[in-house]
Amino acid sequence: MTKTEKHSIWNRGFTCAFFANFLLCFSQNTANTLISTYASFLGAGAVLVGMVSGLYFGVAFAARPISGPVITILDKKKIMLATYAMGVVTNTAYALAGSVPMFILARVLHGLQFAFVGSLNLTIASDSLPNDRLGSGIGVFGIGTSLAQAISPSVGIAIRDWAGARWGEGAGYTAVFLTAAFVMLLALIPCILIPAGKPTAEERAALGKWYRNILAKETIPGALLLCLVSVSSILYTTYMVPYAAERGVAGIGAFFTVYSLVLVGARPLFGRLSDRLGTDKVLLPGLAIFALSFLTVSQGRSLAAMLAGAVLGALGFGALNPIIQTLCIRTVPPERRGVASNTEYFGMDLGYFLGPMLGGLLYNAFGSYSSVFLIGGIVPLAATFLLFILIWGKLKNRLY
Numbered sequence: 001m002t003k004t005e006k007h008s009i010w011n012r013g014f015t016c017a018f019f020a021n022f023l024l025c026f027s028q029n030t031a032n033t034l035i036s037t038y039a040s041f042l043g044a045g046a047v048l049v050g051m052v053s054g055l056y057f058g059v060a061f062a063a064r065p066i067s068g069p070v071i072t073i074l075d076k077k078k079i080m081l082a083t084y085a086m087g088v089v090t091n092t093a094y095a096l097a098g099s100v101p102m103f104i105l106a107r108v109l110h111g112l113q114f115a116f117v118g119s120l121n122l123t124i125a126s127d128s129l130p131n132d133r134l135g136s137g138i139g140v141f142g143i144g145t146s147l148a149q150a151i152s153p154s155v156g157i158a159i160r161d162w163a164g165a166r167w168g169e170g171a172g173y174t175a176v177f178l179t180a181a182f183v184m185l186l187a188l189i190p191c192i193l194i195p196a197g198k199p200t201a202e203e204r205a206a207l208g209k210w211y212r213n214i215l216a217k218e219t220i221p222g223a224l225l226l227c228l229v230s231v232s233s234i235l236y237t238t239y240m241v242p243y244a245a246e247r248g249v250a251g252i253g254a255f256f257t258v259y260s261l262v263l264v265g266a267r268p269l270f271g272r273l274s275d276r277l278g279t280d281k282v283l284l285p286g287l288a289i290f291a292l293s294f295l296t297v298s299q300g301r302s303l304a305a306m307l308a309g310a311v312l313g314a315l316g317f318g319a320l321n322p323i324i325q326t327l328c329i330r331t332v333p334p335e336r337r338g339v340a341s342n343t344e345y346f347g348m349d350l351g352y353f354l355g356p357m358l359g360g361l362l363y364n365a366f367g368s369y370s371s372v373f374l375i376g377g378i379v380p381l382a383a384t385f386l387l388f389i390l391i392w393g394k395l396k397n398r399l400y
Contacts, residue, residue, distance in 0.1 A: 089109065227350050
């Protein structure tokens, strides 16, 4: 790699990781949007539908003690190829599932794949970035995720409706999952082109025993920040549609489109600002903006108010997510970035698991989704603010 390539964000390793991640997120969001309705179609009851939907993150969380050491110690390129091929198999299994037990098995496989691919993509991308452009690069990396989130749910629903109208409802779901499998097959191309990522003998010696690569203790404070932010952010995905029905607001699908499109620009913008101004000068305003989005949504009575909340939410999350991810990665030396990525995904998985549970408890207690967004959104973010204030003084002098 030339000196210019080393300093550029768009070097071979980062570019391949970016497109592999975009295709991965496109495939996952195309399928995951319809998981609950597909489970109902197969005959699952309401309780089982909820369990199956959350199984994805539960399996991923349970598998991370294995995925962390594997990603850190073994050749990352080979793991990429294996886990992306597993994505082809998983989505094909969804398509062929004719019963709830087979569907649950496919869901378990999908959770195992997620335990590897998310932190693996982030590790390869961060390893390919110059240290002084880490925040900017991770912000740019998130553009692929945001673009996929903006377009893939609508694509999945359109494919289901088109195929279902011609060949029946079951064929509609089969077409969606086969499309997701084909996208994962395409994603193998950038995986093949990614440079080999096998650690040297010296790096493996520095990493130590395998169990030291499950969690990076230096990254735990950042993972807790990410957990709290994730508790709030998953509420939009889980409860926005029933909340809009409760309020009598039509066309709420526009909320997710606006949120994702604003996020495309917000991630790299705030990543760049973090590199220039400092983490604390961007993260704290981001927290305030994200909290304001939940206040706006909880008091909203119209689609315009909900869309205003979407803009604020995307700006706030667009600031917080890349900054906290960068913070986590910078707490360890370069050879341990795989462990740091795995640790932060522990926090993210836990937050995504706890958020819907918190929302359900709040709804049962107060009887309205407005309370879910007001309390469930703002309280975890207030806790994030306090935690950051407590740890930042000690943390900032230990960053690499």
